[in-house]
Amino acid sequence: MIPADPDALAQAALGGDRRALARILTAVENRTPAAEAALRILYPKAGRAHLVGITGPPGSGKSTLVSAIIANAREAGRAVGVVAVAPSSPITGGALLGDRVRMQSYAGDSSVFIRSMAARGHAGGLAPTSTAAAAVLDACGFDLVLLETVGTGQSEVEVAAAADTTVVLEAPEMGDEVQAIKAGLLEVADIVVVNKGDRPGAQRTASQLRAMLVGSGRVGRREGSNDRPRPKEPEVLVTTATTGDGVPELMAALARHRQGRPSGADDPTRRARAAAQVWAILGDRVRAELEGGSRVATTEAVIREVAEHRLDPFGAADRLLATLRTGGQ
Ligand SMILES: Nc1nc2c(ncn2[C@@H]2O[C@H](COP(=O)(O)OP(=O)(O)O)[C@@H](O)[C@H]2O)c(=O)[nH]1
Ligand SMILES: [Mg+2]
Structure with a gap:
């Protein structure tokens, strides 16, 4: 029996119950109150895992590389959790099918947990769901947590914001894709992998990317990635x-990247992630306060005034914040 009570569910997951773990991840995916209750228990137990984002264009070999990383990590005795994150419900599609196949090959291995998730209609995009799912796996003892992106574009950047180390995949002969990657994804890369090394042009693509990346390292702000510094x-x-x-060389590079970082709250990536979580929750709560109960009429009236251009949106925010302060109507 899987306990229905979130506290018991969290305790069961901590004790290694995979069905309890799966149920918590479903709650995280659906953003139910049970997810919050479970995370309150699990979050303090997390913080030990290496969270690695695996992103890149569809077909570059992310899922295949994830399998190879799992095999390598298992040989080293590490427990691996994988979350494949899609921007909407991945009901169909090759990616999910691939996950099922991979799941079967690790079906008997209690140290591997693979899960596809959708971040449905979340205001903050994929990052909050990815971060929460990673924390759940981390708490449950998976010391390597891989976040694989399934979507394209912005979703990849959002998933990167949830990782300690972001690996961006590229494949040779992708032509125009190199340009797309250059534009946005390389910005969030801690490690760039040219996969399909057996194909012609792989080494040349790697050389081109190295040339492109010279001088790209900097301490500063990275747009669209919760200001993670690189x-x-x-x-x-x-x-x-x-x-x-x-x-094996990639595993070594991952370890180097991790070791090169400050620990705990001294790591700006972790601080940015912590801040993003708190701000997202706070934003949700403020909105829930203003849209719920006795305040909803006032809120709607104020928004109406903005729509009619009788009030500017800043003045509206001032007024709504004031109603929160007074606890008023
Ligand atoms: N030749 C070659 N094919 C690869 C390699 N890695 C992945 N593939 C193939 O590329 C296709 C897409 O791989 P997949 O892992 O599903 O890519 P994803 O969409 O990024 O997850 C599949 O047919 C894989 O078998 C590789 O290193 N070499
Ligand atoms: Mg895939």
Whole structure:
């Protein structure tokens, strides 16, 4: 029996109950009150895992590389959790199918947990769901947590915001994709992997990327990624995910990136992630306060005034914040 009570559910998951863990992740995905209750218990137990984002264009080999990383990490005795995060419900699609296949190959292994998730209609995008799911797996003892993106574009950047180390995949002969990556994704890369190293042009693509990335390391703000700083320019590696070639080198690069970071709250990435979570929850709560109960009529009236251009949106925010302060009507 899986306990229905969130506290008992969290305790069961901590004790290694995979069905309890799966149920908590479903609650996280659906943003139910049970997720909050479980996270209140699990969050203090998290903070030990290495959270690694695996992003890149569809078809670059993310899922295959995730499998290769799992194999490698298992040989080293590490427990691996994987969350494949999609921007909407991944009911169909090759990605989810791939996950099922992979799930079967680790079906008997209690140290591997693979899960597809959708972040449905969340105002903050994928980051809050990814962060919460990673914390759940982290708390439950998975010391390597992989966040694989399924969508494209902005969702990849959002998932990166939930990771300690972001790996951006590229494949040779993707042509225009290199340009797309150059525009946005490389900005969030801590490690760049040219996968499909068995294909012609892989080494040349890697050289091009290295040339492109020279001088890209800087301490400063990265747009769209919760202002995660990137202190160094990313390493560029070549892998062949299908054979595992280059994966030990990638594991070493992941370890180096992690060791090179300050620990705990001294890590600006962790601080940014903590801040993003708190602000997201606070924003949700303020909105719930203003849209619920006795305040809803006032809120609607104020928004109406803005729609009629009788009040500017800043003045509206002032007025609504004031109603919160007075606890008023
Ligand atoms: N030749 C070659 N094919 C690969 C490699 N890695 C992945 N693939 C293939 O590329 C296709 C897309 O891989 P997949 O992992 O699903 O990509 P994703 O969409 O990024 O998750 C599949 O047919 C894989 O078998 C590789 O290193 N070499
Ligand atoms: Mg995939």
